[in-house]
Amino acid sequence: MSHDYKMVQWNPFKKRFDVWMLSGVALYLVSFITLTYATQPEGNSFTPIQAMIRATGTLAFLMLNFILCIGPLARFSHRFRPFLYNRRHIGVTTFLIALVHGGLVLLWYHGFSETNAFVSLFISNPRYDSISGFPFEVLGFIALIIMFLMAATSHDFWNANLGPGIWKALHMSVYVAYGLLVAHMALGALQFEKRPIFFLVLGTGAGTVILLHLVSSIASLRISDRIGHEGWLRVAEVRELEDKRAKIIRPVDGDAIAVFRDGDRIAAVSNICRHQGGPLGEGKVVDGCITCPWHGFQYRMEDGQSPPPFTEKIATYATRIMNGTVYVNPKPNPPGTPQAPSEVGGSNEQG
């Protein structure tokens, strides 16, 4: 976790994942470029750089679509969590592919002139007052800058030093970048390539991303305040709590709470992982520690602290058991505050 920062925290799984991902990237590029040349009419052919511009541009867009679908998919099925675990690698790779695309565009379309290429990017098409004529390259450039900021700060070092709030907000700007890229394609390539497949790919990609996020958001909406007791919120009957797992409680005010059961112990912590905001309540108690489903960050049940040498802390909450029902106090303790778990059948059980 965070006690030591390396460029990439390699492990065998990540290495295998990257080999597969880079093989897929190579397969796409080779297939795209080969077909680009093979399917042109006799005597027609792309310049190699323009073929590469299209191959990298389309690939970066498709990969970004997949990246944005990983989050919702992982909420629907935990089988997608390995993709979520490696999402950062896919994101950085996507940025590098987009960088090649942008660099080639800058060189090819805006270079070889007395006008500075970056100046040309903004002035060569002055139709900022038109929708169909809008200079779409500018949209792609801004999206690339956002993707650069995200790739550059994707490391845990930045997460720890910027703080989870700023870091999360910065990385949520991927949605701004995605919107810009959809507009970049709609106002650029689709103004020239007007066959249905181009509209289909863009529409299906954007539609899938929007639909998955809508459904995912609806599924996790705060349903209601829970019927409680003296300000405590009802969680569930003790027998309803699965061992090693949690039930997520969403107070009307404040962050969601994950109430875990580990054998006879019941403890509540913030549902938000200190690392990247992963949903701890979808995790599991492993070796006595609450384990985040996203990247495996761990916290002790009794005080919300990561086991040494790690230093992350999350808020804890008081729990109690009355007449076989588990309740949680929705007022959070400061992160890392010791809070004794309730014991099933123990002396602190009331009723």
Added chain:
Amino acid sequence: MSKDDFFIGWAETPEVDRRFMLGAGLSIITGTTAVGIGISARQRPVGSGTWNMGEIREWRGIATSEPYGMIRTLDLDGTERTALLACQGKCGVSAKIGALAGKPVVVKGSLIHRGRHAMIAVVDGLDWIREDPDGSIDGLAFPQPEPIMDVSLNGEIMDSKCWFGAMRPARGKIHKSCASLCIRGGLPPAFYVRDMKDQTALMIMTSGGYGHNKDLLPFVAESVSITGQLQRFGDLFLLDAPVSAITRL
């Protein structure tokens, strides 16, 4: 769910996750590649122009700087032909012809051509053009533009160098910035028209007999209508029209 079913990135990957990742990974790679193949196979034809950049040679003929830098030569196919002149990048060379205009010259460069349209991208440096002491202007002198008819045409303004073969594709909005830079740099603008029978024609654009330049930029790479005079200029067609005669469609 057994303990092994819970995926933790830094721990050993559960077998069920391995199997899922293998299937999902293969499906995603296959699907993405299939989409890429579908896109690549459905791209518009990009044109047949070529630029033999590595084949530098000398071309003999008569040079002119108006309306654009050009050379009239027998070296293309043995007949009197006109080749436009350009630098290696996005600029014209008419201002550099200077006192050699109207004289026999030797030009060094590489050929860009598409069908019968030809352009010579001259080499960098000062020695790309020199007077030809053995040359003659007999039979190669540039004629006066010969009016054919007044026309009103719909089409697209583009830069001649890219359309002749420097870039493929070289039309439409995706090429607008490049075409604007080329025309801003002094490369001859061309007007490309396609009729209902899919027949195409290309005319070099002039205004009052002189070359266009930045005045055309608001209309580059867009569908426009131009009312002007069609002229024959040796083996070239010119469309002579002021910028005020151009209307965006």
